[in-house]
Amino acid sequence: MNKQSPSRSNRPALALHVPEPKYRPGDTPDFSSIQVPAAGEAPRPDIAAPDEETFPLCNSLVRVLDDQGKAVGPWDPKLDPDTLRKMLKDMKTVRVFDDRMYRAQRQGKTSFYMKCTGEEAIAVAAAAAMDPEDMHFPTYRQQGLLVARGYPLVTMMCQIYSNAGDPLHGRQLPIMYSDKEHGFFSISGNLGTQYPQAVGWAMASAIKGDSRIAMGWIGDGATAEGDFHSALTFATVYQAPVILAVVNNQWAISSFSGIAGAEQATFAARAIGYGTAGLRVDGNDALAVYAAVRWAAERARTNKGPTLIEFFTYRAEGHSTSDDPTGYRPKGEAEQWPLGDPIARLKAHLVVLGEWDEERDSALDEEINATVRAAQKEAEKTGTLSDQGFDNIPSMFEDVYSDTPWHLTEQRDASLAEAREYLGRDPE
Amino acid sequence: MSTRNMIEAINDAHRVMMERDPDVVVYGEDAGYFGGVFRATAGLQKQFGKTRCFDAPISEGGIVGTAVGMAAYGLKPVIEIQFADYIYPGYDQIVSEVAKMRYRTAGEWTMPMVIRTPYGGGIFGGQTHSQSPEALFTHVAGLKVVVPSNPYDAKGLLIAAIEDPDPVIFFEPKRIYNGPFDGHHDRPVTPWAKHEKSAVPDGHYTVPLGKAEVVRAGGDLTVLAYGTMVHVALAAVADNDIDAEVIDLKTLLPVDIETIEASVKKTGRCLIVQEATRTGGYGAELSALVQERCFYHLEAPVERVTGWDTPYPHAYEWIYFPGPIRMKTALKKVMAA
Ligand SMILES: Cc1ncc(C[n+]2csc(CCOP(=O)(O)OP(=O)(O)O)c2C)c(N)n1
Numbered sequence: 001m002n003k004q005s006p007s008r009s010n011r012p013a014l015a016l017h018v019p020e021p022k023y024r025p026g027d028t029p030d031f032s033s034i035q036v037p038a039a040g041e042a043p044r045p046d047i048a049a050p051d052e053e054t055f056p057l058c059n060s061l062v063r064v065l066d067d068q069g070k071a072v073g074p075w076d077p078k079l080d081p082d083t084l085r086k087m088l089k090d091m092k093t094v095r096v097f098d099d100r101m102y103r104a105q106r107q108g109k110t111s112f113y114m115k116c117t118g119e120e121a122i123a124v125a126a127a128a129a130m131d132p133e134d135m136h137f138p139t140y141r142q143q144g145l146l147v148a149r150g151y152p153l154v155t156m157m158c159q160i161y162s163n164a165g166d167p168l169h170g171r172q173l174p175i176m177y178s179d180k181e182h183g184f185f186s187i188s189g190n191l192g193t194q195y196p197q198a199v200g201w202a203m204a205s206a207i208k209g210d211s212r213i214a215m216g217w218i219g220d221g222a223t224a225e226g227d228f229h230s231a232l233t234f235a236t237v238y239q240a241p242v243i244l245a246v247v248n249n250q251w252a253i254s255s256f257s258g259i260a261g262a263e264q265a266t267f268a269a270r271a272i273g274y275g276t277a278g279l280r281v282d283g284n285d286a287l288a289v290y291a292a293v294r295w296a297a298e299r300a301r302t303n304k305g306p307t308l309i310e311f312f313t314y315r316a317e318g319h320s321t322s323d324d325p326t327g328y329r330p331k332g333e334a335e336q337w338p339l340g341d342p343i344a345r346l347k348a349h350l351v352v353l354g355e356w357d358e359e360r361d362s363a364l365d366e367e368i369n370a371t372v373r374a375a376q377k378e379a380e381k382t383g384t385l386s387d388q389g390f391d392n393i394p395s396m397f398e399d400v401y402s403d404t405p406w407h408l409t410e411q412r413d414a415s416l417a418e419a420r421e422y423l424g425r426d427p428e
Numbered sequence: 429m430s431t432r433n434m435i436e437a438i439n440d441a442h443r444v445m446m447e448r449d450p451d452v453v454v455y456g457e458d459a460g461y462f463g464g465v466f467r468a469t470a471g472l473q474k475q476f477g478k479t480r481c482f483d484a485p486i487s488e489g490g491i492v493g494t495a496v497g498m499a500a501y502g503l504k505p506v507i508e509i510q511f512a513d514y515i516y517p518g519y520d521q522i523v524s525e526v527a528k529m530r531y532r533t534a535g536e537w538t539m540p541m542v543i544r545t546p547y548g549g550g551i552f553g554g555q556t557h558s559q560s561p562e563a564l565f566t567h568v569a570g571l572k573v574v575v576p577s578n579p580y581d582a583k584g585l586l587i588a589a590i591e592d593p594d595p596v597i598f599f600e601p602k603r604i605y606n607g608p609f610d611g612h613h614d615r616p617v618t619p620w621a622k623h624e625k626s627a628v629p630d631g632h633y634t635v636p637l638g639k640a641e642v643v644r645a646g647g648d649l650t651v652l653a654y655g656t657m658v659h660v661a662l663a664a665v666a667d668n669d670i671d672a673e674v675i676d677l678k679t680l681l682p683v684d685i686e687t688i689e690a691s692v693k694k695t696g697r698c699l700i701v702q703e704a705t706r707t708g709g710y711g712a713e714l715s716a717l718v719q720e721r722c723f724y725h726l727e728a729p730v731e732r733v734t735g736w737d738t739p740y741p742h743a744y745e746w747i748y749f750p751g752p753i754r755m756k757t758a759l760k761k762v763m764a765a
Binding site for chain 2 (some may be wrong): 015016018020024111112162163166169170171172173174176188189190191192221222224225226227252253254255259260261322323327328385388390393396397400407408411414415417418419421422
């Protein structure tokens with residue numbers, strides 16, 4: 001379609017810009033072009049500050065931990081050592097849990113798994129900064145919320161194995177947890193859907209005159225969905241008591257963040273267009289994450305409206321067990337990531353404070369390994385996906401509606417007859 | 429002639445058409461550099477450049493909406509929706525815009541595009557990676573709906589779809605993307621390479637839209653199937669030693685009524701099989717068509733084999749999936765009546 005009419009023949013030909021990441025397999029990754037401001041540099045507006053005061057923060061990076069592991073600047077949440085140690089433990093637990101479940105998938109014990117390696121600080125510190133009664137509308141890399149809120153690891157694993165201990169009765173894909181009591185809304189496979197849902201929950205809390213707030217989660221890639229924009233519109237219009245988090249881990253399966261618009265603006269800067277408060281935060285800095293979520297939570301709780309927070313981080317592993325990242329990005333890119341490893345950084349901080357040492361660290365690692373291993377043993381006693389048979393077929397037809405209509409009753413009976421025919425006996 | 433699995437055949441169809449027609453552009457989530465999570469567009473960006481094959485933002489509404497604009501300009505977009513389960517954010521654009529454009533503008537604007545999407549279960553994808561939403565599209569005037577069941581057809585039908593002046597929704601059975609399915613989920617899958625039917629010609633050829641194929645001739649009853657279910661139907665018929673005529677519909681809208689009618693009038697019996705949930709499914713439409721046109725030739729009520737009316741349950745995927753046993757029960761019922 002290069003035809004131009006004669007009257008336009010002296011105009012330049014238009015060209016389409018298709019964003020391309022700087023490095024592809026075979027290249028040596030180099031992140032030196034990423035602007036990493038010094039820790040402590042970003043100002044911290046008052047909780048009651050007008051939204052505009054945050055706009056410069058949408059283009060910088062809130063950081064607390066410096067390269068030596070010291071907490072510096074106005075965002076330092078000055079947490080007590082016990083809280084810091086709990087966060088370290090939770091983050092380490094998430095990583096060990098991820099590794100074991102990843103291996104379980106490789107061993108054929110379940111169909112699928114997704115790790116959050118390198119992103120552990122985000123969910124764990126967010127959980128620490130919010131109240132247990134607050135509601136999260138998570139996406140699939142916030143297992144740290146459940147771990148930090150003390151959800152049983154065995155139950156998480158049973159969900160992953162789709163076994164008889166799975167509270168969701170094997171209906172959901174592994175890692176698509178749901179637990180009301182722990183403030184964890186059901187995860188959908190459909191990206192972005194939970195974002196306006198979080199806003200609606202927060203609006204309801206305001207309508208009811210409650211004091212609980214909500215937090216919605218989305219990945220950088222999924223910000224392209226219409227739901228992202230609907231959520232921001234509603235949140236802003238109604239000044240909903242909600243925190244809207246974007247976890248920018250640089251990759252959406254094989255598509256780099258530029259495909260979602262990161263070349264032209266930060267994700268935090270989306271807030272500016274809506275006139276809502278926004279922050280861009282070092283997602284590998286547990287203290288910065290904590291401080292930012294705390295700040296946004298206090299604003300929400302005092303009717304100062306929503307905050308959009310971009311957590312700047314890196315997806316250190318593949319997208320999921322179905323993905324091979326070496327097909328689209330250089331090996332070893334994660335190690336080059338300029339914001340370091342969140343677990344190592346928090347550990348260094350505790351060491352600097354004199355509240356931690358190598359000995360206690362290895363003891364903790366051992367303890368966590370043992371805990372996770374024991375949980376896995378326990379969960380596997382109830383079975384893994386691969387040994388799911390014909391138990392409990394009728395449960396498949398429950399919860400489609402509150403009451404089971406005639407057609408589902410008929411289908412349940414047909415299904416049982418089918419199993420009988422297949423097995424040559426009654427299904428258990 | 430080469431041997432190809434379905435993904436390779438689909439990939440080749442893109443290549444053939446991109447070589448022939450510079451107006452064909454291909455995009456979708458992960459479709460560019462990486463070539464799609466199922467690799468259907470692998471290598472196309474390298475061969476044709478970034479402006480003819482590229483990654484799209486994760487916005488199905490955006491993907492379909494921009495395709496409308498491109499088609500309006502005169503390009504032929506071939507877009508990939510990563511899983512059929514994720515087509516819904518693009519649904520408004522498809523139903524309200526893509527499907528109705530020719531009609532509402534009296535032909536001034538047309539929508540020559542193909543919307544490709546993997547559908548169906550059998551991969552432990554749970555409820556958001558296993559659905560068969562074809563009936564939502566066969567209910568929309570202005571769309572064509574195509575479902576191939578083997579590599580040869582996948583390539584030929586996709587080329588025909590790209591060449592078609594109207595919008596085509598192209599549902600790809602992901603259960604058989606990488607190898608044939610013998611219809612029994614409890615047996616190992618043999619690779620397409622060992623499967624004679626997977627011989628796929630090189631270069632350009634078409635399998636016409638709107639034409640079904642009798643994949644097994646028989647006199648006792650007619651089985652109507654499409655996509656993955658063609659394989660289940662063939663397996664069940666073979667297992668039960670029934671002289672059934674099995675028809676692979678290939679195009680659901682517009683469906684090949686002549687082939688269906690001729691077969692049912694000959695056999696006097698009809699069994700319809702779909703993987704999708706039962707109620708309001710495409711099988712219901714087929715059943716109504718057969719009843720309207722062949723009523724006086726029928727020896728038995730038309731029967732349907734379908735998925736259950738529940739969301740696709742992860743752990744119970746094979747209990748949900750219509751397999752040879754469900755087929756056998758229905759075959760017996762139709763034959764006994
Ligand atoms: C509506 C929808 N479209 C497409 C997909 C397929 N999909 C699953 S994850 C994913 C990438 C998401 O990337 P991002 O939002 O950045 O989150 P991350 O995986 O990086 O944490 C895609 C395209 C989906 N699940 N839902």
